[in-house]
Amino acid sequence: MSGEHLLQLENVSKFFPIGGFFSRARMTAVDDVSFALAADRPEIFTIVGESGSGKSTLAKMILGSEAADRGTIRFDGADIGDISSRSAREAFMTRVQPVFQNPFEAFNPLTRIDEYLYATAHRFKGAKSRAEREALADTALQRVGLSIAEVRGRYSHELSGGQLQRIAVARALIPEPKLIVADEPVSMVDASLRMSIVNLFRELRDTLKVSIIYITHDLATAYYIADRVIIMRKGVVVESGDARTVLDNPQHEYSFALKNAVLPPDPREASTIIRQRRQDVGAPVAREIVRA
Amino acid sequence: MFKILRDLLRYNKEFLFGTILILIIVGLIVSSFFSPYDETAIYVVIPDMPPSAEFWFGTTSRGQDVFWQIGASLRNTLLFGIIVAVVSRLIALVVGLVSGYIGGRTDQIIMGINDTLGALPNIPILLLLVFVLRDQMTWSMLAVVAALLGWTHDSRLIRSVALSLRQREFTRHAVFSGMRTSQILVREHLPYVMPIVFFTTMNNLIWAIGLEVTLSILGFSDINRPTIGGMIYWANAHSAMVAGIWWWVAFPMLFVVILFLGLFMLAMSVNEYIDPRSRLARMGA
Amino acid sequence: MNGFLIYAGKRFLQFLFVVVTGITLAFLIAHFSPVDPVEQTVSLLTSFGSTDPQSVEILRQSLRELYGTGGPLIDQYFTFWGRVLTGDFGPSLSSFPTPVMTVIGRALPWTVGLLTLATIIAWIIGNLLGALAGYFRNSRLLKLAGIVIMALQPIPTYIIGLSLVILFGFVWPILPISGGAQVNLTPAFNWAFISSVIEHGILPALTLVLVGIGGWFISMRSLVSNIITDDHVVYAELGGVRSSSIFSYYVARNAMLPQVTGLALSLGNVFGGAVIVEFVFNYPGIGKLLISGIYSGDYSLVLGVTTIAIIAVAAAVFVIDIIYPLIDPRVKLG
Amino acid sequence: QDFIAGIPRNETLIIQGTPQQNADWFNVWAPGGGGSANVNGLQQLTTDTFWFINPEGGPDAWQNALATEPPAYNADFTQMTVKLRKGIYWSDGVEFTSDDVAYTVKTQIDHPGMSWSAPFSVNVASVENPDPQTVIFHLKKPNSRFHTVFTVRWNAAWIMPKHVFEKAGDPLAFKNNPPVSLSAYVLQSYDKAGNWTIWKLRDDWQRTSIGMAAKEPPQVKYVVYRAAGNPEARVIEQRNHNLDVINDMAPEGMFAMMRDSKSVASWLKGFPFAHPDPTLPSVLLNTKKPPFDNKDVRWALALMIDIRAVALGSYRGAANLAALATPPTGSAPDDYYAPMQDWLTNFELDTGSRKIKPYDPNISAQIATMVRGQWGDQIPTDPKQLQRTFGFGWWKQDVQAATELLQKAGFKKSGNQWLKPDGTPFTIRLQVEGDAIPTLARAGTVIAQQWSQNGIATKVDVAGPTNGQRLSTGDYEAAIYWSIETWGGHPDLSFFLDSYHSEFIKPLGQIQPPRNLQRWQDSRLDQIIAKNRSIAFDSPDVTKVGQDFLKLAVEEMPMIPLMAYNKFAPFDTTYWTNYPSAENPYSASGPNWANIRYMVTGLKANPDAPKN
Amino acid sequence: MTLVENSRDALTIDGLKCYYVNDYFGVRREIRAVDDISLTVRKNEIYGIAGESSSGKTSLIKTLAGAIRPPMRVVGGTVNFNFDGKPIDVYGEPQKMRAARWRHLSYIMQGSMNVLNPVRRVKHAFNDFASRHMGLDQAAFRQRVEAHLARLHLDPHVLEAFPHQLSGGMRQRLTIALATVCEPEFIIADEPTTALDVLVQQDVLALIKEVQTRMQASVIFVTHDMSVHAAITDRLAIMYAGRLAEEGPTQAIFDNPQHPYTAHLIGSLPRIGDTRTRKSLQGKPPALSNPPSGCRFHPRCPIAIDRCSKEVPVMQQSATGGRVACFRAGEYKIQ
Ligand SMILES: Nc1ncnc2c1ncn2[C@@H]1O[C@H](COP(=O)(O)OP(=O)(O)OP(=O)(O)O)[C@@H](O)[C@H]1O
Ligand SMILES: Nc1ncnc2c1ncn2[C@@H]1O[C@H](COP(=O)(O)OP(=O)(O)OP(=O)(O)O)[C@@H](O)[C@H]1O
Ligand SMILES: [Mg+2]
Ligand SMILES: [Mg+2]
Ligand code: NI
Secondary structure (H helix, E strand, C coil), X not given: CHHHEEEEEEEEEEEEECCCCCCCCEEEEEEEEEEEEECCCCCEEEEEECCCCCHHHHHHHHCCCCCCCEEEEEECXXXXXXXXXXHHHHHXXXXXXXXXXXXXXXXXXXXXXXXXHHHHHHHHHCCCCHHHHHHHHHHHHHHCCCCHHHHCCCEHHHCCHHHHHHHHHHHHHCCCCCEEEEECCCXXXXXXXXXXXXXXXXXXXXXXXXXXXXXXXXXXXXXXXCCEEEXXXXXXXXXXXXXXXXXXXXCCHHHXXXXXXXXXXXXXXXXXXXXXXXXXHCCCCCCCXXXX | CHXXXXXXXXXXXXXXXXXXXXXXXXXXXXXXXXXXXXXXXXXXXXXXXXXXXXXXXXXXXXXXXXXXXXXHHHHHHXXXXXXXXXXXXXXXXXXXXXXXXXXXXXXXHHHHHHHHHHHCXXXXXXXXXXXXHHHHCCHHXXXXXXXXXXXXXXXXXXXXXXXHHHHCHHHHXXXXXXXXXXHHHHHHHHHHHHHHHHHHHHHHHHHHHHHHHHHHHCCCCCCCCCCHHHHHHHHHHCCHHHHXXXXXXXXXXXXXXXXXXXXXXXXXXXXHHHCHHHHHXXXXX | CCHXXXXXXXXXXXXXHHHHHHHHHHHHHHHHCCCCHHHHHHHHHHCCCCCCHHHHHHHHHHHHHHHCCXXXXXXXXXXXXXXXXXCCCCECCCCCCCEHHHHHHHHHHHHHHHHHHHHHHHHHHHHHHHHHHHHCCCCHHHHHHHHHHHHHCCCCHHHHHHHHHHHHHHHCCCCCCCCCCCECCCCCCCHHHHHHHHHHHHHHHHHHHHHHHHHHHHHHHHHHHHHCCCHHHHHHHHCCCCHHHHHHHHHHXXXXXXXXXXXXXXXXXXXXXXXXXXXXXXXXXXXXXXXXXXXXXXXXHHHHHHHHHHHHHHHHHHHHHHHHHHHCCCCCCC | CXXXXXXXXXXXXXXXXXXXXXXXXXXXXXXXXXXXXXXXXXXXXXXXXCEEECCCCCCCCEEECCECCCCEXXXXXXXXXXXXXXXXXXXXXXXXXXXXXXXXXXHHHHCECECCHHHHHHHEEEEEEEECCEEEEEECCCCCCHHHHHEECCCXXXXXXXXXXXXXXXXXXXXXXXXXXXXXXXXXXXXXXXCEEEEEECCCHHHCHHHHHCCCCCCCCEEEEEECCCHHHHHHHHHCXXXXXXXXXXXXXXXXXXHHCXXXXXXXXXXXXXXXXXXXXXXXXXXXXXXXXXXXXXHHHHXXXXXXXXXXXXXXXXXXXXXXXXXXXXXXXHHHXXXXXXHHHHCCEECCCCEECCEECCHHHHHHHHHHHHHHXXXXXXXXXXXXXXXXXXXXXXXXXXXXXXXXXXXXXXCCEEECCCCCECEEEEEECCCCCHHHHHHHHHHHHHHHHCCCEEEEEECHHHHHHHHHHCCCCEEXXXXXXXXXCCCCCHXXXXXXCHHHCXXXXXXXXXXXXXXXXXXXXXXXXXXXXXXCCCCCHHHHHXXXXXXXXXXXXXXXXXXXXXXXXXXXXXXXXXXXXXXCCCXXXXXXXXXXXXXXXXXEECCCCCCC | CCCCCCCCEEEEEEEEEXXXXXXXXXXXXXXXXXXXXXXXXXXXXXXEEEECCCCCHHHHHXXXXXXXXXXXXXXXXXXXXXXXXXXXXXXXXXXXXXXXXXXXXXEECCCHHHCCCCCCCHHHHHHHHHHHHXXXXXXXXXXXXXXXXXXXXXXXXXXXXXXXXXXXXXXXXXXXXXXXXXXXXXXXXXXXXXXXXXXXXXXXXXXXXXXXXXXXXXXXXXXXXXHHHHHHCCEEEEEECCXXXXXXXXXXXXXXXXXXXXXXXXXXXXXXXXXXXXXXCCCCCCCCXXXXXXXXXXXXXXXXXXXXXXXXXXCEECCCCCEECCCCCCCCCCC
8 A cells, every 4th residue: 555655644743842941831733644645646746834834844754854743654665764774864865855945044054055966966876076966966957047157166145045945956856856845945036937946846747757745835836836735724734635626716714715815916906905905904003103 | 275375364464463473383393493402401501591692581590591492392282282182172073063963862871971071070180190100191191181081071062062053954954965974064063163163172272281281380290391381390499480580481471372372363263264154254344 | 741850850860870980980090099098197107207117017007907998999989989978988098087078178168169259250251251352353452352361361370370479469469379368367257257268369269260261251252253143143233233232132142052051060160179279379278188188199088079079060060951951942852 | 457367476476387188186196187287386386205306416406305314224225214304284284294104105005006106016015104203114125216206306206195185085086176285385276277377375384394494485475387388479478577487498489588588597697598407318229120239330320420410400509418328417517427538538439440539528619619609708618617518528420430330230332322231221210209399309300311411311200299109119210319317416327227227128019118218238237237226325336336337328329318408498587586597506497397396485586576 | 415305215226236246265256246226215115126036136135224244345336215304325324324223224134034033032032123112111012012913913922932933934924023013114125925825925915015004114025926016016126137127116017017027027927727838038047247248138038139238228217107228128028
């Protein structure tokens, strides 16, 4: 059964302690989430949802960098909690690659950006010589609209947010993984480039048979490329299914609200929505600000 | 490399001053190899001469030229200090980074050992070891023992930084980039603790030299070997401070101070070089 | 289960481990010392008098019995632990039969008082100046202060102490240079005694402070210069937050955390005494006691002092481990 | 703030003491005072026993204290009778009698571990006190020197207060706080932290042996023993007039004091100012370790030394040289040095290829000339005077002769390095104590340098507190230390000589009883010792026997005597005058000597002292 | 400056050039992130800036906010604010600028999840940044802050949390709250809503709009999300490779983009329900260290002519009431 799945989550939950040091209270960041990606049918699996709903936490668990408190996560049939040996871990990493949410955090400010690319090329693609590594890195960078020349020798604070995100995506491509877990990979990229990256995902899926878990707030791109979607709120999956179906016709009230909240790229419509929203929220705090 | 140096010298006043100060010390140490006198020989010049054209820094009550003595003493003391500092730094780094990065049980065991060594009071343990080992307790052995006692605090510091680095996203990113643990420790985490390494090296060097002096004052050093502590010991044995032979103590101290000011400035500027953020900040400033 | 209790329990086990191994190490090293307490007493009793070899031999035998220094190491080790657990380290061999605890008890308040105060003062000044110097990098005054501090730091304690002695004892004789309090003053809780203790403590404390500031200064300075490039500091500056607030809550406070650990450890170290300072100022402290214990082969005394010192340091580590998560919210229990 | 609270400075004498590790321990009869015992005034000011010898010599060197007359032995030295003074009282008003003496001896015999328990149990069969003023000791075997147990040079067996100890329980665990005094001072107060102890003149000071001996009432009302810190601090304290008596300091410090301060007095008025102690720093050679078992090697080492450099290096020339194995102090110059000059000058040494006369009688004069440049008039010109300050003569450095001696012993020279007969390099580790006795460490480095220059690579080893033990277990090759101390004020050499007997020599590794640290063994030596044991302490033959010993020691050179232990002890005259000096050697002056009581009671208040 | 009292302009930028100049340790690199930009922002308007990733938006904004740190350097031009009729030259009067911060001008940095002090509870940030400008007592201030947070769907208890306990979106909302709570008359926001879900985003936008309207404030709003621009900005500027490509009323730009890059950008926007494949622009964004000659867009421009590679087009009045820097303005149409 599980052999057919590339990735399988069964009743996964994650808790975090909250409150003071001595308190026993905990909050449920991810609550009983199950889904599976088929091994033979690569897909773009989108997770959308409220901010703080546990999307990143879920991603971290899939990547094995947080342990699930409950439930199991299997990759290629093996429980990822059991990956402990170095070679197993390495094998896992060649097949699963992440793109982290915050590009400013994802790169060590004291390390040159290209190091990450070279290391990946070296370790997962066996690139020995410097030239080989650069070539691999460059190919990957070209796909996201960058080149090794622009990246070489630079540090993260020297690059724009979008550049960093694109580099992160490019890096994840190098090992040619089976699964990419991309946590808001294009949040800081302009619409045009965003399309090219999203197109790239699609192309990866179609040509290289890579599955992609795509976490985003951008429902429009989700709609554009996703095969399946789950919508999360407060750690719980409130709705899941075929992306187009769900987004065209959301069933859960939250999904519905979410979809309706998407601003259209049209000033007239969009500003009306915002105006409406202002009225819904109610009159502003009717108090003059006394300035100090 | 040369360009880096040139730029450092050009843009960084501290680096320039530091270099000059260190060059003074290096010059003195190098010159000690060309000393006209055997460095251990006594009564080779007229004792108790104040600083003059002939004896720049005066002569000691033991008939030694303070200038040449300082050269040799700095060399020996620094050698001792550097061995202590380097060995203990290596241990502190490895232990701190590994313990912090790996965490869990390994961390607990390593920290247990670390804390045990850290809790042992240094001076008495050293003195007792000097007694126990006696003839085997050469200065190099002493350096090793001191190094073994001198890393615990710093490794804890490094570990605490490493612990927080472990949680950072870029560490996970590095793991998924295929960097090996050693690479992560060296390339990703080491630069972060470099400032710590720098200042703890300085502190450690100072500690080591202080230790040497303390042992000398308590009468436990090899009095045949000229060292800074040895100079103080002998000055003491001749009551130099009350007898008015101030130059016997003042000049060695002056050069110790020069040495550390130089190191301090170099450490500051190199530190900034290592951190690309402040490196750039400097340039505009 | 309460996570904190598990955490604290683990730490406590670690504390016990440190204490037990540390003391065992100290026990072994002390016992391998070639200085024989009996011989030291013998030579003390005989070195100046006419010494009849036969009598010396007899004296040696009787002292050996009296001190009970014979017996296999392992027995002594267990006896020793028995004593440690009851807080009694047996009789001092160099002050036989006065209990080690009595001897230590006399010296401890002096050292601990002096060192605690000096450590805290040095810590405050060093960190304050270091943080200021790291934050206001371009201030000339602070640069100068930095240079003075860095120039003072490598000078051996002994030389600083001696210079102070000469300066304030001779050149400008305004302060007492030796002892813990005025001669012929009985300890009492009155102003005469307290002021005398303070007066006698000034120079030793000053020495310790001068020597101690540097380390804190340099580490704080470097911690701060790391932190000021952090986003949250930059943002606070852009937010027009008062410099004083930025300095204290954004910069100093964040850099302070490792320094708190350092302070705790230094305070733990207080129980080891400050040999050189006590030596220079003839301060009636634990460091001198320890050295004389070592010299006279009085391993009961040496072990008494080291045991206290080890427990103190280990306890400091333990306490800091326990409270660290409270002061640094980022630390995870684990 | 005044330096001392509550007592008038001009009635107070402040003496350098040591920090008391166990400050409230006042029982001198048990070893409980800690490593620093005996230098807080307790034994110096409150104890008493039968006799004192003034180490400075002179006709009055023998002083009867509790006894009224010298010891009376029977013919075969198996019984000693002591007559006690009448009218002596303990400070608590109890009269001192022969009961106290008998109690002292018995108690100590009953309690091994007490300070004088051993000599009593070895010697005393029984004590008899037929009346309060008479004590008769019955000895286990003949001993012509038994009285020395009760004769103070530095200290001696002190008499215990029977009425106190009787009630005290275990005398080994008894603190004796406050101590009842048998001498002129009583405890006033002390520092629990051990930095000072204050003693006060007894109101009934006349009822003590010292009071009875005093011609005038003692003027020092209070004596403060205080730990005054390190040498620099001591100098400063004295210059601030907070320390009247300093025990010892580096020569340079002393010279600086004499140069800068008007109020300082010293033993010698001019250079070198020092007081020669009756101890004899020498190069001890471990005669049980080859090649030091070879007399030719020992002599070669002696002849490689240029004593002038040693004198300059250790004492800045202020050394009192000793070629003989007895310190040239007290009565020794008259008893031994002067009479033996001719013998020394004519002494011949066979180097294997020729005979040489190594002694140079002028060497002290040469040193005097060397330092005259700096000290000018202060250096005496009168030869007699010179001999008293710089010593008589010493061995002339003679590298050639040393070479011949080594060759005779089978050594070979390769380059500038001597090889032992077995072909290994001849190297020496020269042990010094180091910190507590810096002048000897200084001498050691000079000698090491000279030996090294002459082909014997020598390293100086600082032994610190392990010094004593390494010396006594024979764990050394050569060392600078003393194995000879004398009464100073009496020609009898038994003080150390008796212990040189071969019956006491232990194999290397085992602990050798004090004194014969070089483990010198010689049947001729045994004969000399036997001779000395058989004659009375005051017999005129004592000097004769002593000379025989000295001659033998020159021939054998088991240790290379260097000089007297010169002590630099400045006195502050701001408040007190009439300190003992070479001109007026009425008392020993060292603060740790029990004999200092004669100085304390002999001081005169300085009329010009500041009033307070 | 010749700023008239009560001018309608809240911010005037004139010929601003801001480069990253790297000449250290042997490497020389000059990145012209902001190259000769002039624009004005009026009172009571929301001025959007969009543009290609790494086109210099953040750099421009940092310059305006006076947040430049080496190696960034203002090479030429001026930036003048007009707060309450009081002109402030950002780089001429650092003192005044300092005083104006948060009272008149607040700034939301890009990557604003990292700007909170990791070891202090969130509430302290509010105290530090805002409380002294508001003259309220503690309790009232707290109440006010809580009310403000509520509008961003943040529970009051986040004030007691440490930053690391909050999700990225929560932190971002907090920074927005922080920047708006004093209701300053000028707000600069750099991608403040990237980590927010659309629901929350709406509220944030509503809030910003609300504050802006009430205070008649000016806002500069940078985002890649054109829908956001559509929703709240009054005017929109499009940047490309360190320069302004186009500027105009938002509606006009969406309806009738003049610059071919703008046209392309608008054209590539996806919509839910629309699955047509969208082509992204050919080629890659130019490297600012070595930008193309002439019009910087010309290598990728589908309608480029010879002149484009030789002459630098200047900003000119456009047909739709804005300004545009293109020789063939208005000629490119999205298919
Ligand atoms: N280390 C942690 N300690 C305590 N709580 C945490 C921790 N990490 C995350 N959380 C909490 O878990 C919840 C889920 O966080 P997560 O980062 O997964 O959200 P998200 O869905 O990725 O949100 P966003 O879209 O804003 O990034 C949040 O409420 C957050 O506060
Ligand atoms: N500190 C720096 N040193 C050198 N170059 C820098 C530095 N910061 C930014 N840059 C460069 O300046 C250019 C403009 O960057 P900026 O951050 O302004 O872009 P942006 O328009 O905000 O992009 P994004 O939308 O991706 O955030 C980029 O090419 C970037 O690499
Ligand atoms: Mg997230
Ligand atoms: Mg940006
Ligand atoms: Ni003596």
